[in-house]
Amino acid sequence: MTDMTNASAKPAHSILTGSTEMRRRNAAERRFKAYGLIAISISLGVLAIMLWTIFADGVSAFRQAKVNLPITLSAEVLDPKGNLNRDEMAKVTTIGYGKLITAALTVELQAQGISTEGLSKKEIEGLLSKDAPGVLRAEVLADPSMVGTSQIRSVLAAGRIDGYLKGRVTRETAVRDKQISPAMLDVADQMIAKGMLSAPFNTRFLTNPDASDLRPEAAGLGVAILGSAYMMLLVALICVPLGVAASIYLEEFAPKNRLTDIIEVNISNLAAVPSIVFGILGLAVFINFVGLPQSSSIVGALVISLMILPTIIIATRAAIRAVPPSIRDAALGIGASKMQTVFHHVLPLAMPGILTGAILGLATALGETAPLLLIGMVAFVDNYPAAPTDGFFDPATALPVQVYSWASRSDPAFIERSNGAIIVLLVFLVAMNVTAILLRRKFERRW
Numbered sequence: 001m002t003d004m005t006n007a008s009a010k011p012a013h014s015i016l017t018g019s020t021e022m023r024r025r026n027a028a029e030r031r032f033k034a035y036g037l038i039a040i041s042i043s044l045g046v047l048a049i050m051l052w053t054i055f056a057d058g059v060s061a062f063r064q065a066k067v068n069l070p071i072t073l074s075a076e077v078l079d080p081k082g083n084l085n086r087d088e089m090a091k092v093t094t095i096g097y098g099k100l101i102t103a104a105l106t107v108e109l110q111a112q113g114i115s116t117e118g119l120s121k122k123e124i125e126g127l128l129s130k131d132a133p134g135v136l137r138a139e140v141l142a143d144p145s146m147v148g149t150s151q152i153r154s155v156l157a158a159g160r161i162d163g164y165l166k167g168r169v170t171r172e173t174a175v176r177d178k179q180i181s182p183a184m185l186d187v188a189d190q191m192i193a194k195g196m197l198s199a200p201f202n203t204r205f206l207t208n209p210d211a212s213d214l215r216p217e218a219a220g221l222g223v224a225i226l227g228s229a230y231m232m233l234l235v236a237l238i239c240v241p242l243g244v245a246a247s248i249y250l251e252e253f254a255p256k257n258r259l260t261d262i263i264e265v266n267i268s269n270l271a272a273v274p275s276i277v278f279g280i281l282g283l284a285v286f287i288n289f290v291g292l293p294q295s296s297s298i299v300g301a302l303v304i305s306l307m308i309l310p311t312i313i314i315a316t317r318a319a320i321r322a323v324p325p326s327i328r329d330a331a332l333g334i335g336a337s338k339m340q341t342v343f344h345h346v347l348p349l350a351m352p353g354i355l356t357g358a359i360l361g362l363a364t365a366l367g368e369t370a371p372l373l374l375i376g377m378v379a380f381v382d383n384y385p386a387a388p389t390d391g392f393f394d395p396a397t398a399l400p401v402q403v404y405s406w407a408s409r410s411d412p413a414f415i416e417r418s419n420g421a422i423i424v425l426l427v428f429l430v431a432m433n434v435t436a437i438l439l440r441r442k443f444e445r446r447w
Contacts, residue, residue: 061420064202065157094133129156131218216413227396234301243312279371315357
């Protein structure tokens with residue numbers, strides 16, 4: 001009787017209904033998933049806000065206000081002797097060219113029926129960039145045959161006029177600004193209506209060198225892009241061969257003893273050292289001791305190389321270690337030497353990870369600023385470095401340093417340009433990351 005009762009009794013816990021503890025575990029799992037989704041949503045939201053802020057404030061840097069003017073290049077002013085001698089024409093300063101441009105602007109405003117009543121001569125000059133006379137002078141000296149002709153030129157408008165077209169300057173702010181006035185904005189409105197003033201795509205933002213605080217509308221990224229390209233080229237030539245060779249030796253050939261343990265620990269420690277420490281090291285060793293020129297691409301490349309070399313070594317060793325030991329055993333089993341095993345079998349299989357680590361390391365180096373500030377690359381540089389290899393020793397700057405320099409200036413036009421420079425830097429970083437992904441897929445092998 002007792003046995004039959006026990007046999008017909010239902011189990012205490014059923015897999016169909018679930019126990020209290022199982023429901024508790026399922027609830028904890030759902031909470032963990034919710035926490036993960038919330039964290040991802042917050043991260044994506046912050047990223048979206050950051051990108052929107054940068055692009056909203058920086059896209060306008062790729063447009064620049066310009067004034068279309070017919071300018072008569074008077075021979076009496078630019079070439080008094082009439083012999084088109086470049087050395088003699090060089091004696092004419094930008095003041096003479098500025099007078100020609102101002103006169104051409106006054107005549108064109110009258111011809112278009114634009115009233116300049118209430119504007120002083122200084123305010124009329126203030127409609128155009130202070131960079132315009134220098135640009136025109138360089139063009140005339142490069143081609144003296146222009147003297148005596150009438151040229152239709154696109155002249156940069158002043159920074160405040162450019163800001164007015166982009167919404168950065170308003171009539172309310174113009175009342176309190178010494179560089180602009182509501183009357184000048186009235187003239188600008190008429191120039192826009194007549195087609196004299198527009199804001200086309202600004203290619204010079206990518207090619208011009210930096211400019212002084214008085215000419216923010218003329219500032220460009222040309223020197224910074226070239227300096228970053230020189231540094232990345234040198235960093236790749238220094239770090240990739242050294243990093244890969246050191247990783248191969250430590251992972252495949254080095255004996256396992258106390259010395260190699262100390263080396264491995266120090267490589268890991270160097271990867272965690274703050275970047276500014278490498279800047280101090282570069283200032284003390286490469287500039288003060290070795291005597292390399294300050295603010296040069298070669299010094300920047302050496303400092304950055306010391307900083308990312310441990311990262312490349314760690315990534316390369318991880319890629320080599322990921323190759324299954326059976327590959328090595330099979331190669332050695334059929335008579336291959338240790339060198340043949342490494343270079344014919346291990347390295348080809350580890351190549352996707354090696355390339356990915358190297359490119360991501362270079363991408364990290366491209367965005368470094370602190371060590372470059374300490375070696376003087378924050379200095380104002382308005383001359384392009386020469387072609388390699390002499391250009392490696394010329395003064396230069398880099399994209400992240402240029403962003404820092406513009407963001408630290410007071411004129412709002414430079415803040416706009418700093419956001420535009422960030423966009424250019426992000427484009428380079430995205431391109432390098434996409435390259436790493438493509439190379440990984442191309443060289444990836446299954447085993």
